[in-house]
Amino acid sequence: MSRPISESRDSLFAAQTLAPDAQQGVGTADAYAAERAPVSAGALPPVLLVDGLTRTYAGAQLPAVRSVSFALGRGECLGLVGESGCGKSTLARCLLRIEEADAGSIMLGGQDIAPLRGRKLRPHRRKIQIVFQNPAAALNPRLRIEDSLLDPYLQLGREAKLSHFAYTSRDAYVRRLLEAVELPAELAGRYPHELSGGQRQRVTIARAISIEPEVLVLDEPTASLDVISQGAVLDLLTGLRRSLGLSYLFISHDLAAVHRMSQRIMVMRSGEIVDQFEAEDLFSEERHPYTQELISIF
Template sequence: MNNQAAYAQQQDTSNAVVTVSGLTKAYAGGKTVLQDVALSISPRECLGIVGESGSGKSTLARCILTLDPFDQGELRLDGQSIRGLKRSELKRIRSRLGAVFQHPSAALNPRLTILQSLLEPLDQLKYYVPSFMAGKSSERRDTAEHLLEMVKLPASYLDKFPHQLSGGEKQRVTIARAISTEPDFIVLDEPTASLDVTTQATVLNLLKDLQDELGLAYLFISHDLAAVHFMSDRIMVMKEGSVLEHFPKEALFHSDRHPYTQSLLEVFSTCCLPTEPILL
């Protein structure tokens, strides 16, 4: 058994919000894009995945979000296997998942106001009132205002369109939308890659604050090892669809790291791998 498999087996999966075992996927033509991937994520935990483009990170994310099928293995969400689920059951499980992707402009319909975009997930649930609105108001606009407040945007933005917002502001809107249905777990797939350095820091700090406030579990995917180190409790390194290493983030600088991980580390010095909130 290799080190990463041994470490994966040591993780307590009894209360995991996400458990993946033996996940394998190949595209038409036979190219394997995921090979025997295993992971688990507990409540309030962030698992970071780092690797170069084409390593399988985003494909894994789409499989976990039930957006893409996989060929072998098992995916359990809140302890329930997704295999054989009826469409209605799968829809219920999907409401417990959130996602924030790299390009907020692509995630927001340019024809919809920010209010309309924020309410899209809630409109799918009809009578659902988020617990953070308990005792306040069941009006959808009030809910949208509260969501903007949670991501530090003014209520006046509700009537704006995406093109009127900066890249960082649009990404905050997608984060607000991701938390609107009170998910247990959110996939963050390169959420800061398209942003400037200052805005990256703002978004990372916001994500940390929301995790603490709402008790969220994250899968944080990036090619940026500094961001992964800042956000994560554990780090998984992927290459060519396989997991090379899986370790607590405190072990990132250990001398026995895989040569590929060491090559990623060479890009960064310890001064640019923050462990405390990034100050602006």
């Protein structure tokens, strides 16, 4: 099952170079280190502080998410890896308040949003957005791309002062968003089924950043894409994080992608964070046995 870590490291980097470098022609470990650098260095207070978050599904004996705590710095990309069913997506849904946590706090911009409901929660919704794994399911098939892109602004953006995506007119706003994710403006009038998988995922990213959130939860954003599109979407996300000063919680079971994107990595198993470390320490011998097992699989 397990291979020596040094051997695994070679195969992991080989995997990393496969996707983006086919297009970009960069592939050294230094280039990745530069890509991972946080937007703002220094001791800024964390933009997201999660403490003791627990979620148990009705009828389940064990919690899906068990006492998870972590901090996400401003401009940082924090990776979260773990096998399927370990609770990564449940954690994401709890952070977005799509599902309710049983216990714990979610400090977002200094305010605990876990106990808030209805109108009190609404102003905080803009600060955290999500990109799901399957863009086909994340877009309403009966809405044109422009209508999907406008939804967040019409609900939450009017109350906020947007700087990068300031709303002047409907067309200009949509065009600006599509430009930001490197899509042609002609796609605005199309329906999701008329777009490729990679284009759809770019649209969901555009929608998520349209109201300039502080935190973007990326729940396996490249899992349903082909290798070329995966690399292109990861490049796009890196660029957006830098230009918009976003903080990412990057969830994936793809250790190579997480290592490429993140400054810090958390490893989740059976609902618990079992390991948390700087990305460059991924191959350290001190890693948790489960982390070493994950590395050896890659």
